[in-house]
Amino acid sequence: MNDPVLVINCGSSSIKYALVSADPDQPRLAGLVERLGSSDARLAGIDSRGERFQRTLAGAGHVQALEAILDSLEGHRPVAVGHRVVHGGERFTRAARIDDEVVAAIEATAALAPLHNPANLEGVAATRQLFPELPQVAVFDTAFHQSLPPRAYRYALPEALYRDHGIRRYGFHGTSHACVSARADTLAGRRGGWLTAHLGNGCSTAAVWEGRSLDTSMGLTPLEGLVMGTRSGDVDPGLHAHLVRQLDWSLEEIDRVLNRESGLLGLSGLTNDMRELEAAADEGHAGARLAIEVFCYRIAKSLAALSCALPRLDGIVFTGGIGENSPRVRERVVGHLPHFGLGLDGPVNAETVRGREGRIDTRTPDCPALWVIPTDEEGRIADETRQLLGETAR
Ligand code: AMP
Secondary structure: OOOOEEEEEEOOOOEEEEEEOOOOOOOOEEEEEEOOOOOOOEEEEEOOOOOEEEEEOOOOOHHHHHHHHHHOOOOOOOOEEEEEEOOOOOOOOOOEEOOHHHHHHHHHOHHHOOOOHHHHHHHHHHHHHHOOOOOEEEEEOOHHHHHOOHHHHOOOOOHHHHHHHOOOOOOOOHHHHHHHHHHHHHHHOOOOEEEEEEEOOOEEEEEEEOOEEEEEOOOOOOOOOOOOOOOOOOOOOOHHHHHHHHHOOOHHHHHHHHHHOOHHHHHHOOOOOHHHHHHHHHOOOHHHHHHHHHHHHHHHHHHHHHHHHOOOOOEEEEEHHHHHHOHHHHHHHHHOOHHHOOOEOHHHHHHOOOOOOEEOEOOOOOOOEEEEOOOOHHHHHHHHHHHHHHHHHO
């Protein structure tokens, strides 16, 4: 493997990893350690022949899990480690080489991402302990959206909340929006204006002009914007006070319901999984039908709103588990945007699934294009890691 970078996405009880070669044709070794700290912690991965393997790691913490990951790399040694870090606040407008000062800055942002940044830092600490000689880079989910202008990132709240407490819109999924919009530029043969829809368990849209994010649907936290698997997305900001006053709910209850019990799951009363929802809708399940309808309408509404940020609309890009695999969702979203002059090619849309990249519109001149572009967040994190280290080595 050619100069591989180990990409780490560390949560509080899980570590996702991928060993990514500089040669895009090389296979990736990738996997997931789940249930860290519990008796049924386990590592599940894919080896270089594409075969799946599993190992139990009873009681393993982050350091033991990383040791097991290293063991599973078939003797390949990474030249660097790239960490996905969720929140970089206003400080990080791009990837950063990790040192004590960068760790302190990520810690200082933890109030904005209390579930994610501390977990990401556990991964950084464990990796630094295990591989002190390896350069480590933090790649932030928020960094790509630091190019938003104030009219897009400010809430209409008293200025002091922004100035003293950093309350503003940050946006997330930056690595994915950056990855697919850059690919769309390459495929179109020129840098242009793209609306990107990352539709997975988490969902967000972005407006990208010549490689710069100008607006996005997520805000201070990854709860704002679209309907997601279990997250509500936008609700009336008055909802919180209403639930406290009328139902005597606590903040924790509100947080739990909006983050974990809403979205597709809450609307359908069935599941957060789009595949299951589509099957249930086909059998006439009213909740599943409604969930898909609200989901698609809200995506279209968000894309229409974000189109205001672009000087020119070259096309819409669908990505993420749902965006890459659900012709039905793409068709419905496009159906809600008749005034955009889009022309969907039905048969091509239907066959562009399972990781296929493709242009799914009828290619009518002067009409915005429709693309399905599989996202590659790990590849992008590895590229940014390599690029940053290349610059600092010069
Ligand atoms: P992600 O978070 O990007 O892995 O995306 C997860 C979502 O993609 C889940 O809602 C899955 O149900 C959905 N998904 C994956 N494959 C399909 C498919 N073939 N059709 C519809 N949705 C799918």
